Amino acid sequence: MKEVQNIRHLSLGELENYFEEMGEKKFRTKQVYEWLWQKHAHSFADMTNLSKELRTKLGEQFSLPALKIDATQYSADGTVKSRFKTYDGHLVEGVLIPTDERKTACVSSQIGCSLSCKFCATGYMDRKRNLSFDEIYDQVVLINQQSERVYDKKLSNIVFMGMGEPLLNYNNVMKAIERISAEDGLFMSPKRITVSTAGVAKQIKKLGDDNVRFKLALSLHAANDTKRNEIMPINETNNIKALIDALNYFYKQTKNEITFEYILFQNFNDSQKDAEELIKIYRQVPADLINIIEYNPIDAFRFSKPDEDTIQNFMNYLEANRVNARLRRSRGKDIDAACGQLANKDRD
Structure with missing residues (x-):
């Protein structure tokens, strides 16, 4: 048939x-x-x-297969996590992150993930399939409707930081962003969209060749290859030097904003030496910002969050060295909606 x-x-x-x-x-x-x-x-x-x-x-x-909301959870801090069901019965999660200034949708690009980053709950799931561009679009539409209903405001920003690696679903992510930013779509400026990658150097360069207009974030999380190999297996084939080269190429082609994402893990990447290595990388790329992220524990990973003094010392060292760094506090931890926690944990 x-x-x-x-x-x-x-x-x-x-x-x-x-x-x-x-x-x-x-x-x-x-x-x-x-x-x-x-x-x-x-x-x-x-x-x-x-x-x-x-x-x-x-x-x-x-x-006309449309994504449907299967379950919704509301955090004490106002974050809303949705579990979506696809036409073929798969589950995938997306998050509405509200602040006074903005309403951000954190969307997924794959059902599961193949990269096995040790600190990320999604990394312990098998990758079932890529999401199609219209399924990604539906996530944004449904989260925008939630934002209007709960906060009486439309989405102001979109981050591709949910389940999956966006650059391993390149064509669908590009087409979804095209539809999101089109006049006959959601008509959101690409400058309000950030695509986050664990670091696929070849595809970062392709973004440059395609002259994309959105922002790029690199999930770095360790500032030398030995440590990064330990927590992010992708680094074995896309090492830090290759990523620095790719980011510089991307910036040369697009002049778009680049951000580093760096989760602090206790007694692993939170020392002054780690901060020095991070600064060296920051100096080699025209990055706008380093987001220092609180670690949100997951059952399968042995690391824990550093104490407040260690976090503050790390931030102070970056700032003393004129690094534009921002500490990003976790949102939605009580409903497993924070960075690295999406795993359809409450699925039936």
Whole structure:
């Protein structure tokens, strides 16, 4: 039996051709496209300005698989975590992170992950498959609706820091961002979007070649290869020197903002020597910022969070050396929604 095509995988031109071949008027294309990308229809039945006959015909010819919210948790600090269910029964998580200044969606790009970073709960899950661009888009739409409902404000920012490695699902992530930033999509500026990578040097360079307009964050977490190999196996094939070269190439091509992400682990990467090594890397890349992140413990990983004095000493040393560093406090820890904790933990 032939698989029915997902209608959202048709371009505007392909949709136009389809209606033309059916003998339908040209404006039908615009109506349907609006339902798909701006009115966020979840079924053909939702498309109420089309005739019943046309809706039935579309339902016979195409599928419209939409992501659905399977469960929602609310943190004491206002963070909202959603577990989404895909059309084929997989679960994936996304988070709404509110502050006074901004409302940020943290979205996933894969179901599970293949990189096995030791400190990340998702890294202990198998990678089932990539999310399609429309599934990524749906996450943003659903989290935006939550933001409007709970905080009476639209999303201001999007970070690709959820489950999976975005650059190993390159085409779908690029297409999702294109739809998110399109005038006939969510119309959000790419400058308000950050893609975070564990460090796939070849794909970082590809971002430069493709002249993307969004920001890039590198999950560094250790400032020498020996330590980084220990916690991030990807470093064995994408070492720090290769990443520095790739980031410099990316910046030369795009002039886009680059951020380093650095989680502090007690007695592992939190000493003054570690800070010195981090500064050396920072000096080799035109990075705007180092985000120092609180570690959020997970069951499978032996490390713990340093005490407040150690964290403050680390920050003070960076600042004394004129490094633009910011301490990022965890949000949503009580519902396993903080950095590194997404794992569908409460799944049935």
